[in-house]
Structure formats: C-alpha cells, structure tokens
Amino acid sequence: MNTLKTTFLLALLTGLLMAVGNYFGGTTGMMFMLVFSLGMNFFSYWYSDKIVLKMYNAKEVNKENAPDLLKLVANLAKSANMPMPRVYIIENSAPNAFATGRNPQNGVVAVTTGILKVLNYDELSGVIAHELAHIKNRDTLTSTIVASIAGFITMVAHIAQWALIFGMGRDEDEGAGSLVGSLLLIIVAPLAATIIQLAISRSREFAADETGAKICQNPKALATALKKIEAYAMQGTKMQQAQANPSTSHLFIINPLSGAGSFVSSLFSTHPKTADRVAKLEQMA
DSSP states (O other), X not given: OHHHHHHHHHHHHHHHHHHHHHHHHHHHHHHXXXXXXXXXXXXXXXXXXXXXXXXXXXXXXXXXXXXXXXHHHHHHHHHTTOOOOEEEEEOOSSOOEEEEOSXXXXXXXEEEHHHHHHSOHXXXXXXXXXXXXXXXXXXXXXXXXXXHHHHHHHHHHHHXXXXXXXXXXXXXXXXXXXXXXXXXXXXXXXXXXXXXXHHHHHHHHHHHHHHHHHHHTOHHHHHHHHHXXXXXXXXXOHIIIIIOOTTTGGGBSSOTTOOOOOHHHHHTOSSOOHHHHHHHHHHHO
C-alpha cells in the first residue's frame, strides 16, 4: 500500500515538474528541466552519503571499538537477507539514528552515542532494523529523486518571480490573465511540490516501520523505542540545539526538530505522527 502511494505521489511530482517547465519554457523548457533534474539526481545519488556523514562528524566503527553494535547490525542484516552496511557513530547525547547510501551494497547505518545509552537491546534492534529497511527499500534513492525534483521546481519558481519583478519576458499583448496565472504558479507550484515531497517521506517512514518490525520480529520494541526517542526530541536536546540540520532531518528515525503541531503543520512534517506509527506497530504485534 505504501509503495503504491509513493509511486503515485512521485508521478504527481514529476507531472508538476513537467507542467512548470512547459508553462515557462514550452517543450524545450520541459525537456531542459527533465535533463537538469536527472543530473542533480546523479550527483546526489553518488555523494549524498559522504556529505551527510561529514556534516555530523560521524566516525566509522570496527570490531575493536564497537563489537556488540557490529554484531547486532550483522545479525539483523542477515535476517533481512541483505549485505552488511557500514556502521557509524555520532557523538551526541540525543538518541537518534539514520540510514543512507546509494544502494544496499553501499548502505550506511549511523547511530548517536545517546541512543546506545537510552535504549535497551530489543529497542535498539528495532531501530537498527528500521534503518536497514530504509536501505533495503532503497528509500535514499527515492528521497534523492524527490528532493531534486521539488528543489528544482522551487528554484524555477524563484527565477520566474524575479523575472516578473523586473519585467523580463513580458509581452505587451500579454493579458492580465496570463500574469495572474504566472503568479499563481510561482506561489502554488513550490508549495504543492513541498507537500508532495513530505507526503512521500511520511509514507516511506511507515513502510520502514513495517519492514523493520518484520526484520527484528518485535514490533512492540520498535514502538517503545520511537516513543523514547520522540520524548528526547520534544525536550530540545543537544542534537536540536547544536547539530540538527533541517535539510537532513528527514533521514532520522524521529525528526530531531520535532514539536507538537496542528493538522496544517503535519502536512509540512517529514515524519508521520509518532502516535500513528506506534498504533500501527502495536496492531502488527
């Protein structure tokens, strides 16, 4: 179900990209946007893992300095029938974790020192299994494509905005209706792209919860872990104050910038409500 929803939303986002290109540049503009977005995807696909790991000063661990963690990851990777990912630790007291890597053969799981202290063995297993699910489901590739398309739509809208301000590309025969249409597209297109992007992100979190629960065979432990991690995020811990970057918040199992919000704010959230995720996991249990 989540896969079908993601496919539909991705197709909708791609259609929006083509529509924006066609409106501002005709067929040529539409093709240019497609080619440009593919180039952006290629760069992100190959280098996003290195960028985010460096951003959080993550250190790769080995059997000498983290034998128990590596053994846990190896056992879960075996259960998931996937290659052993590289494992990194982030020196931070806020409990959290994320996965990255362009494919299962180049997967990376990163955990904070805080999560190793806060969660028990079963809960940590659930979190690691969730991150392995992201790698197994190739969610990094999906989020890269989605972010590239949404980002480019926003960039084009900004260019069009400045073009209207300075009168570039205006035609004397152009009617008021065309101008209004341009203004609406400049405002609505980036907003729609962002909403679709975030809806895809939330859909992939639900899918990773489900797959992760099957990998660790303990949905309740993952549910408990989610509640604990959110509790720390809501308190505004060091992760939020010093390290959390909004551009990478979607990677973490719980958004480190989490906060209580309304229905409207939930539309602009990278993650589903933790209560909803916990409810689904408890149903699985």
